[in-house]
Amino acid sequence: MRRLNFVFVLLIGGVANHCHGATGEQIYTTQCAFCHGKAGEGSKKYPKPLIGDKSSPQLALQIQKTMPKEDPGSLSKEDSLAVASYAFDKFYSVAARERNNPVRVELARLTVSQYRNAVADMIGHFRGNATWWDKNRGLKGEYFKERNPGKRLIERTDPEVKFDFGVNAPAEKDFDAKEFSIRWTGSVLIPETGEYTFIVKSNQSVRLFVNDNKNPIADGYVRSGNDNEYKGTVYLLGGRVYPIRLDFSKALQGVKDKNPKPLPAFVTLLWQQPNGTAETIPSRQLSPQWSPETYVVTTKFPPDDRSYGWERGTTVSKAWDQATTDSALDAADYVSLRINELAKTNEKDDKRAEKIKTFIRQMAKLAFRKPVTDDLEKVYVTRPMESNPDLQAAVKRAMLMILKSPRFLYREPSGGEPDQYDVAARMAFAMWDSIPNQELLDLAAAGKLKTPEEVKKHLNDKMIWDTRAKTRLLGFLHHWLKTDHGRDAVKDAKRFPGFDAAIVGDLRTSLDLTLDDVVWSDKSDFRQLLISEETFLNGRLAKYYGVDLPADASFAKTAFEPGKRTGVLTHPYLMTTLAYSAETSPIHRGVFLAKGILGTGLKPPQEAFTPIPAELHPNLTTRQRVELQTKGANCQSCHLVINPLGFALENFDAVGRYRLKDNNKEIDPTGTYLTRSGETKTFKGAGELAKFLAGSPDVHTAFAEQMFHHLVQQSVRAYGSTRTTELRDTFTKSGFHVRQLAVEIVAGSALAASSKTVRK
Structure with a gap:
């Protein structure tokens, strides 16, 4: 704005x-x-x-x-x-x-995320999509007496794979410390989309499989030399569960001694998340339950339009069209090579052609988000099969036609009366960023997505507990906090010794755990995001930020400097990313609070802005330097809002540590804000600021509007001039229940669009 x-x-x-x-x-x-x-x-x-x-x-x-x-x-x-x-x-x-100039619901193609998720779920439908996460954590460990899996002596759930056996056996009874093997199986939950590097560290034979039970991603089963680390990288979609298997074998290969002594043995399973550092895969990301393989589109797409502040699929370019063609070719190859598995048939099956035809028809239904009419069946099913006597080639042609069809690629196709299949599609794209599953399509077919009560019940009972929905809401919260894109967190090593990539990675994990803890609690109270005095810390973070925890402590909810810190506003990760390498930045912090939290429109500065170096005014505090640089009339139009908000967070340095002085002078954390009602609010420090924000109707309105845009990916004004106010009022009446707000947004937009109460 x-x-x-x-x-x-x-x-x-x-x-x-x-x-x-x-x-x-x-x-x-x-x-x-x-x-x-x-x-x-x-x-x-x-x-x-x-x-x-x-x-x-x-x-x-x-x-x-x-x-x-x-x-x-x-x-x-x-x-x-x-x-x-x-x-x-x-x-x-x-x-x-x-x-x-009335705003309208725009014709929208699938975003890159929606395209990838949709194709994954179309193919996954025939295998069984794993998008649910039970309470069990860790991997199933099967311990065998021999160097190759044979006689199983132990079966248990191991929270994580991080073992140093030394010269001992896994257990005293029945095991020989010189020779044994272990197989860990289960699933890994991927928190965000991107490239993941999986690492196995071991001085024994190991082999790791991720999302592919036939081809290992890291293979050290035949060891040579002194290699003790094996790794492989794979692109995975966030919010999904993937199969994982690690084989470990200890043996006495090449040992000539007739009575050899046991040799030491160790094994650790790690990963490196996008923009992260290598760490042991924690138990919270692992399940002992096996899950099916997921097809992942890896074609590079041009980025989606984010000019409005949220992803929109409104631009169609040659690059985008080529990307959809390339990915359709890859997916068609994948499906055609596995058609017997997916269609539940084989080469000797008398009904193979009929089963493949049924498969194509169902694939088209999933892609188009509604039943296939007779006319469409002739185009997408009958014609490809009749023109290709080779069934595998027919499948490939049909897949190409389906994946390049506008009925698949566009979310708001023109023509035809809106129906409950449209409701199902809008529910799925908003909550999962993907297509409806079979249960949603069945509800639409039965006419059970007609009323707000029916739609909300399914959203509350089923959809919002799906792992894709959890990732979707976490993605929104990162968008709200402006942490959804990697920010430079590199700090001056002389000013902040010990603040390294591992600390940054831990801080990001801490923030994610803190957000999840609030949103998925029973009350799901938005205000706790701003005023809670607890966060998640592990031993490494505790040591750096002066909290008393064991050095090897895992992440746990901790009272973090009560009376000083308050919610995500003072989380070290946020304070770090909203600061320069050596100094704080009240302007960055103030802009974040004004635009992101309070929803105030700000225009970029008319001229390139370079902060005054601290060394030019060695006797001034950061607050004084900012006041000096922004005192001009051209600056004040925005900095009247920005500066007082940012100053309230000056007690936290460039790595988010609490302080009382800046440049050996007492910090003045006093700030003000003129509300939309015309009332001037004054606060001193982060605590008073957080209490003001937690109770501010401006903040509640901004949060509801931003969530609407993130989930629906259309302007909220296209759904009526009072829609934002209605959402804020509903949010308030629910006790500021974050999950319920998401349900209200998804249900309302899905039904409103289908009832033609919005402008198109």
Whole structure:
């Protein structure tokens, strides 16, 4: 959104005298329209339209403090309020813009994430998608007496694979310390989409399989030399469960001694997540239950449009079209080579052709999100099979046609009356970023997605507990906190010794665990995200941040400096990413609070901004340097909002450690904020700031609107001018229940779109 930038054309003389008694419209017409257009549309000199999302009181304060440009502060409070009220009602506000140019639901193609998830679920339908996560954690460990799996002596669940057996056997009874083998099997839950490097460290024979039970990703079963580390990288989709198997074997190969002594043995299973560091795969990401293989589209796609602040599939380019073609070819090859497995048939089956035809028909139904009509069956099923006597070739052709069809690639196809299959599709794309599963399609077929009660029941009982939904909500929270894209967390080694990549990785994990703990609690209380004094720490973080925990402690919820820290606002990961390498950044922190948390529109600075180096003013605090650099009238229009918010977090240094002094001077963490209702709030420090934000209707509105945009990927205004207010009120009545807000958003948008109550 854009900030108002009035430039008044004034005669020499007092502004207040010139405008005294004039209406807001008269002031704007005589003093502003010359530069900014009759309806705020802009001019050649100032082409940007006068639009934004400040309230009328906030807009009036900006005008009074910063306008006219030649003489800021000379306009009276009454005249500033008058011209602000006129501009706000006429063209500036969201409501005015909607009245003047109604927002509509846009035709949208699948985003990159939706495309990958959809193809994975289409193929996974025939294997059984693993998108549920039970309470059991770890991997199933089967311990065998011989060097190759044979007679099993022990079966148990191991929380993680991190063993140093030394010269001993896994157990005293029945094992020979010189020779034994272990097989760990189960599933691994992938938290976010990207490339994962899996690592096995062992001085014995090992072989690791991930999402492929035939081809190992890391193979050290035939050892040579002194290699003790084996690794492999694979691209995986977040929010999904993948099969994993690790084979370990200890033997006395090559030993000539007739009575050899046992040799030491160890084995550890690690991974390196996207933008992370190598760590032992924790038990919370492992399950002893086996899961089927998942097909993953690895074709590189051009990025989706994020100009509105959320991913939108609105741009279609040659690069995108080529990517869909390449991925369709890969998927068609994959399916055609495995058609017997997927269609539950074999070469000797008399009904093989019929089963393959049924398979293609079902594949088309899944892709198109509704039953296949007779006419469509002729195109996508009958014709490919009749034109190709080779059934494998027919399958490949059919898959290409299905995956390149607009019925698959576009979410809001024109034509036809909306029905309950459309409701099911919108529910699935919003909650899972994917297509409906068979259960959703069955509900649509039975007419059980007609009312809000029916839709919400299925969302609450089933859909929101799916691992894809959990990842989707975590992704939104990272978007809300502006941590969804990797930020530079490298710090000055002299200022912050010991702050390394491992600490950064732990901080990211700590934040994820903290967010999950609140959102998936019984109350799912949004306010706890801002005011809770507990977070998750392990031994390494505890040592760095001065908390008393054992050095080898695993992540656990910990009272983290009560009275000083408050919720995610002061989480070290957030404080670290919103800071420079050696100094804090009240501006970055203030922008985050204003835009992300309070939903205030801010325009990028007119000129490139370079912070004043601390060494140029060695006697000033960071707050004083920022105040010095942003005191100009051009800066104040935004920094009147930004600076006071950011200053409230100055007690936390560039790596998020609590401090009382900056440059040997007492820190002043006092800040203020003018609410949309026109009330000025004052707070001292993070604690008072967090309490204000937790109870602020502005924050609740911004959170609800941002979640809507992230899940639905359409403008909330296309669903009615009062939709944001309705969501905020529902959010408030629910006790600020985060999961329930997601259900309200998904159910409301799915039913509203299908009932034609929105503009298209």
